[in-house]
Amino acid sequence: MTQRIAFQGELGAYSHEACRDARPDMEPVPCQTFEDVITAVKSGKADLAMLPVENTTYGRVADIHRMLPESGLRIIDEAFVRVHISLMAMPGVQIEDLELVRAHPVLIPQAESFLSRYGIKGESAPDSAGAAAEIAANKEMKIGALASDLAAEINGLHILARHIEDHAHNTTRFLIMSPEADASRRGTHGMMTTFVFQVRNLPSALYKAMGGFATNGVNMTKLESYMVGGSFTATQFYADIEGHPDDLGVQRAMEELDYFTDMVEVLGTYPRDPRRD
Numbered sequence: 001m002t003q004r005i006a007f008q009g010e011l012g013a014y015s016h017e018a019c020r021d022a023r024p025d026m027e028p029v030p031c032q033t034f035e036d037v038i039t040a041v042k043s044g045k046a047d048l049a050m051l052p053v054e055n056t057t058y059g060r061v062a063d064i065h066r067m068l069p070e071s072g073l074r075i076i077d078e079a080f081v082r083v084h085i086s087l088m089a090m091p092g093v094q095i096e097d098l099e100l101v102r103a104h105p106v107l108i109p110q111a112e113s114f115l116s117r118y119g120i121k122g123e124s125a126p127d128s129a130g131a132a133a134e135i136a137a138n139k140e141m142k143i144g145a146l147a148s149d150l151a152a153e154i155n156g157l158h159i160l161a162r163h164i165e166d167h168a169h170n171t172t173r174f175l176i177m178s179p180e181a182d183a184s185r186r187g188t189h190g191m192m193t194t195f196v197f198q199v200r201n202l203p204s205a206l207y208k209a210m211g212g213f214a215t216n217g218v219n220m221t222k223l224e225s226y227m228v229g230g231s232f233t234a235t236q237f238y239a240d241i242e243g244h245p246d247d248l249g250v251q252r253a254m255e256e257l258d259y260f261t262d263m264v265e266v267l268g269t270y271p272r273d274p275r276r277d
Contacts, residue, residue, distance in 0.1 A: 002025075002026065003027070003047040003048070004026060004027045004028075004029050004046040004047055004048075005026040005028060005029065005047065005048040006029040006030075006031050006037045006048070006050065007019050007028060007031065007037060008032070008034050009129055009130075010133055011129060011133075011154050012129035012132060012133070012147060012148060012150045012152075012154045013147075014052075014083055015174070016028050016030070016148075017081055017148050017150050018052075018081045018172070020150065021079065021081065022050070022174075023048065023176070026047070029046045034063070034067060037051060038051075038177075041178070042179065048076075048177065049073060049176070049177040050079070050175075050176055051174060052173070053175050054173050055172045056172075057167065065224060068175075068177075068196075068238075068267055069265055069267065072179070073178060073179060074177060074179070074180065074182075075175045075194055075267050075268025075269075076178045076181070076270050077176035077270050077271060078175055078176065078192065079173075079175075079273065080171055080172070080173055080174070080275040081172050082171050083165065084148065084163050085146050085148075086149050086152060086161065086163070087114070087145075087161045087164055088132060088135075088144060088147060088157040088158060088160065089143070089145070089158060090139060090158065091156070091157070091158045092141075093158065095118055098120050098142060098144045099121065099143065100120060100121040100122065101115065101121075101145060102123045102124075102125040102134075102143060103128045103145060103146035103147065104124070104128045111164045111165055113166050114161065114164040128145060128151065129147050129148070129150075129151040131146075131147065132147045132154075132157055133154075135155070136155040136156055136157055146164075149162065175194075177268070181269070183244075183269050185244060186271050189272045189273070189274045190243070190271075191242070192240055192242060192270055192271070192272045193240070193245055193250065193269045194239070194267045194269075194270075195239055195265060195266045195267055196237065196238050196264075197239070197257060197261045197263060197264040198228075198236050198237070198261060199235075199260055199261050200260055200261060200262050205260045205261075206260075208260050209257050210223070211256070212256025213257075217249050218241050218242065218243055218247075218249050218253045219242040220242075221241065221242060222239060222240040224237065225238075226238070242272065
């Protein structure tokens with residue numbers, strides 16, 4: 001039986017592209033919201049979840065770090081997708097024929113230079129791949145979409161211009177999540193470990209908790225805070241470190257962390273993606 005991987009968005013979304021690149025043998029399952037993605041895995045409708053966590057241009061994905069610990073799922077892999085923006089329209093349409101383009105509001109500013117050059121107006125849509133599907137379904141001849149090449153392929157649209165984004169670095173990082181953790185050592189570029197924690201109400205508790213990673217030579221690649229429970233005093237931290245929990249340095253650092261925290265929860269141990277370099 002073919003396994004399935006759930007993602008948020010329409011077929012042709014960048015999350016779908018992440019699924020196809022990272023798990024090409026799995027059937028993609030589009031979902032309306034991130035919560036629906038998690039529910040699809042927990043209910044057995046899908047085997048894995050593909051969730052975006054951060055983007056090099058726009059930072060972390062809203063609410064995702066709060067959702068990860070509550071999901072009950074565990075991280076087993078990470079995936080990086082370079083966000084290339086293509087302009088697409090119905091077959092036979094030329095760029096000069098377009099009066100406007102539709103896309104998710106985060107994509108339109110990224111193609112501002114190209115759109116200005118051709119005098120094309122941008123219009124926000126809930127989903128870029130969905131905008132492409134709507135154009136194809138309605139056979140709109142004066143409207144284009146900004147989306148992935150995959151969205152054009154799926155919806156039978158003609159790509160008028162590729163890679164029209166203003167900046168060449170825009171990349172989204174995704175986490176692949178499963179109902180079961182996998183702590184085995186795998187991959188050829190090292191391991192990553194992700195965890196959340198809450199510090200105890202002690203002076204300099206965060207500073208002291210972090211000191212164990214520095215003294216034990218553990219590289220922390222991400223540390224972010226966010227409120228929990230609607231309280232300004234209850235702060236939870238999300239962290240990514242290089243290494244495996246069985247590494248001696250990681251063991252010692254986590255022991256020191258435990259002393260200064262009320263809660264530590266490991267969300268997953270997974271191969272370090274070479275595209276981090």
